[in-house]
Amino acid sequence: xxxxxxxxxxxxxxxxxxxxxxxxxxxxxxxxxxxxxxxxxxxxxxxxxxxxxxxxxxxxxxxxxxxxxxxxxxxxxxxxxxxxxxxxxxxxxxxxxxxxxxxxxxxxxxxxxxxxxxxxxxxxxxxxxxxxxxxxxxxxxxxxxxxxxxxxxxxxxxxxxxxxxxxxxxxxxxxxxxxxxxxxxxxxxxxxxxxxxxxxxxxxxxxxxxxxxxxxxxxxxxxxxxxxxxxxxxxxxxxxxxxxxxxxxxxxxxxxxxxxxxxxxxxxxxxxxxxxxxxxxxxxxxxxxxxxxxxxxxxxxxxxxxxxxxxxxxxxxxxxxxxxxxxxxxxxxxxxxxxxxxxxxxxxxxxxxxxxxxxxxxxxxxxxxxxxxxxxxxxxxxxxxxxxxxxxxxxxxxxxxxxxxxxxxxxx
Numbered sequence: 477x478x479x480x481x482x483x484x485x486x487x488x489x490x491x492x493x494x495x496x497x498x499x500x501x502x503x504x505x506x507x508x509x510x511x512x513x514x515x516x517x518x519x520x521x522x523x524x525x526x527x528x529x530x531x532x533x534x535x536x537x538x539x540x541x542x543x544x545x546x547x548x549x550x551x552x553x554x555x556x557x558x559x560x561x562x563x564x565x566x567x568x569x570x571x572x573x574x575x576x577x578x579x580x581x582x583x584x585x586x587x588x589x590x591x592x593x594x595x596x597x598x599x600x601x602x603x604x605x606x607x608x609x610x611x612x613x614x615x616x617x618x619x620x621x622x623x624x625x626x627x628x629x630x631x632x633x634x635x636x637x638x639x640x641x642x643x644x645x646x647x648x649x650x651x652x653x654x655x656x657x658x659x660x661x662x663x664x665x666x667x668x669x670x671x672x673x674x675x676x677x678x679x680x681x682x683x684x685x686x687x688x689x690x691x692x693x694x695x696x697x698x699x700x701x702x703x704x705x706x707x708x709x710x711x712x713x714x715x716x717x718x719x720x721x722x723x724x725x726x727x728x729x730x731x732x733x734x735x736x737x738x739x740x741x742x743x744x745x746x747x748x749x750x751x752x753x754x755x756x757x758x759x760x761x762x763x764x765x766x767x768x769x770x771x772x773x774x775x776x777x778x779x780x781x782x783x784x785x786x787x788x789x790x791x792x793x794x795x796x797x798x799x800x801x802x803x804x805x806x807x808x809x810x811x812x813x814x815x816x817x818x819x820x821x822x823x824x825x826x827x828x829x830x831x832x833x834x835x836x837x838x839x840x841x842x843x844x845x846x847x848x849x850x851x852x853x854x855x856x857x858x859x860x861x862x863x864x865x866x867x868x869x870x871x872x873x874x875x876x877x878x879x880x881x882x883x884x885x886x887x888x
Contacts, residue, residue, distance in 0.1 A: 490666055491602060494598075494665055495623040497657055501591065509531060509710060511634060512531065520576035520581075530578070533839075539836060539839070542828050545557075546824050554601065559665075568587050568651075569647055573647030604827065614753055628744075694829065696810070700868070701836070701841065707841035708841070710846070719792065740793065748804040775802050779796075781862035784858055
């Protein structure tokens with residue numbers, strides 16, 4: 477038992493270090509999700525639709541990059557891939573404070589997409605090789621909880637500091653911090669090129685695509701990514717601004733919609749630091765991941781629908797926080813569900829497909845949110861998203877019951 481625990485801790489260490497490196501690289505990107513929807517006019521944009529385009533662009537560019545990055549990691553080490561990713565992240569973040577206009581921002585957002593593809597796939601490949609069925613959820617949860625410290629700092633500190641010092645100073649600081657962790661990449665991230673290669677005869681991709689479990693999971697990943705990771709994240713500060721237009725002072729700091737959104741996101745990531753590993757470990761237990769997934773989808777639907785109700789502002793903010801926490805837990809459990817399906821020499825293909833599909837969903841989210849608001853209003857947009865999540869929960873529940881009835885009939 478002690479030997480197994482020691483082995484698990486040894487495997488967990490490089491994952492923790494990689495998660496912290498990823499966190500620093502995320503500072504600038506996370507800041508934009510709460511700053512741009514409020515300060516879009518200050519950076520040369522002309523409408524909120526352009527904000528939606530920019531917050532989606534980095535994800536759209538990752539769609540064709542996914543297979544290329546998966547192939548690249550068979551040629552280079554994880555260390556070199558991460559080093560390149562952090563360098564690109566530092567450069568784009570630094571330039572956020574010095575560019576103006578849609579097209580310049582579009583180039584930077586697309587370039588950041590390259591960095592995130594390298595970071596995300598490299599992390600997944602390392603976790604797959606270092607984990608097994610008894611700890612995969614825990615390892616995924618630990619990584620997710622730790623790297624989202626970057627979102628916590630970017631959204632909270634970023635939103636407050638932009639109000640105090642301006643975007644240029646904050647973007648420059650975050651960019652320099654990313655460059656400062658480059659030596660840590662070479663010191664602590666293992667080369668590990670051979671870790672992402674698997675033994676066995678490759679399965680036909682067409683056969684993998686036809687796996688029902690993979691199809692069902694990827695469809696769910698797309699819808700959750702669009703409604704929560706994409707739409708909710710991109711419209712959060714705008715949603716708060718619509719529901720609560722007044723700013724107030726706190727110790728001479730202006731607390732506006734961007735700061736409130738950043739604070740909520742920061743609390744979410746702070747709690748996620750503890751809740752994601754716990755939730756991942758819970759999903760590793762005998763009950764499995766499906767019941768937790770169904771329950772989380774149902775709760776997300778309820779909390780999203782509740783954003784449209786007229787309640788005291790403090791309770792309304794608590795509802796938003798609950799929705800954000802559920803979003804974090806769903807991310808962990810979906811990572812683990814797809815990792816369970818990835819096996820042998822199919823790992824690279826399945827994980828690359830997962831990243832591509834989740835990116836498609838997340839990239840559609842900001843566009844879905846702001847275009848939908850333009851045509852049917854923000855309230856109906858949130859009602860529509862709540863309905864999609866509820867239907868998804870019901871479908872998973874019904875499929876589970878059908879499977880249980882079939883097993884019962886066989887046993888009889």
